[in-house]
Amino acid sequence: MRSADLLLDAFGRVQEAVHGAVEGLPEDELAQRIDEEANSIAWLVWHLTRIQDDHVAGVFGTEQVWTEGGWKDRFGLPFSARATGYGHSSSQVAKVRASAELLLGYYDAVHERSLQHLGNVTDADLDRVVDEAWDPPVTLGVRLVSVVAEGNQHAGQAAFVRGVVERRERS
Template sequence: MDQSDLLIDAFGRLPGTVRRTVKDLDAKALNHRPYPEGNSISWLIWHLARVEDAQVADAAGQEQAWTADGWAKRVGLPLSVEDTGYGHNSEQVAQVQVSSAEVLLGYYDDVHSRTAAFVSGLSAADLDQVVDRAWDPPVTLGVRLVSILADCLEHAGQAAYLRGLVLAEGS
């Protein structure tokens, strides 16, 4: 297995978790917050998609699916199009309300498709290229991709756990 196959497999694990998490949930369940300061499933899935979209697009030198493919308008959140959810306070989390699972899945599927296309052609030399000198040590593309993946998997797991709580509460 080469590095490209490894990354395709790793990122390829996210869509199934995202799909299982939002499957058969209505807007009320997706937007439910388990306590006043908590994140909703919709916020967690939107945020992981936004983080993957923004960071992979930056690494690939492309425009984000959020803007390029019209997802910002389709999802219709009252947030800046640059917003990825990073550092959101409770009021900002509350603004992330989706109308359906389909809109979340549509956006995530678009993002995942772009990610898979990008990582499918990467060589070992590509992964060693420095993409961010603001850190010590500077961040390589390989490290950035692993960081994106770790963040997305963490939020996907949180959303999956929250699904269980939402279903148990009957929200």
């Protein structure tokens, strides 16, 4: 198996988890929070997508889908174009409201862009340093594994919140 194939599979699993957490839910349920400090499904999926978009664009030297594809305008959120959700307050989390169609549209656009880049990654590419702000410096391989790990973590959290929301709706 080539490194590129492994990466394509890993990113594909994140996509499956994101779709499983979001599909079929109305906007109000996507925005529900377990308590006033918790993250909603909408925020979790928006955030994991922003991180993937930011990090993949950064390591491959391309513009983010968020701005290039007009997604920032479609979402209409009161955040800067660079915002990814990192460090957001509870009140900022509450401002992320979106339909399943919008969330999945943006996620799938970022996923497709990621696949375009990842399909050509070689073993040698994975050792390229992409961020010298850390000690040790971060390589492409480490950054991509980090994106997959964060994506899976937040998609799992979104699936958990979905379960709670659905149980509430049945009660």
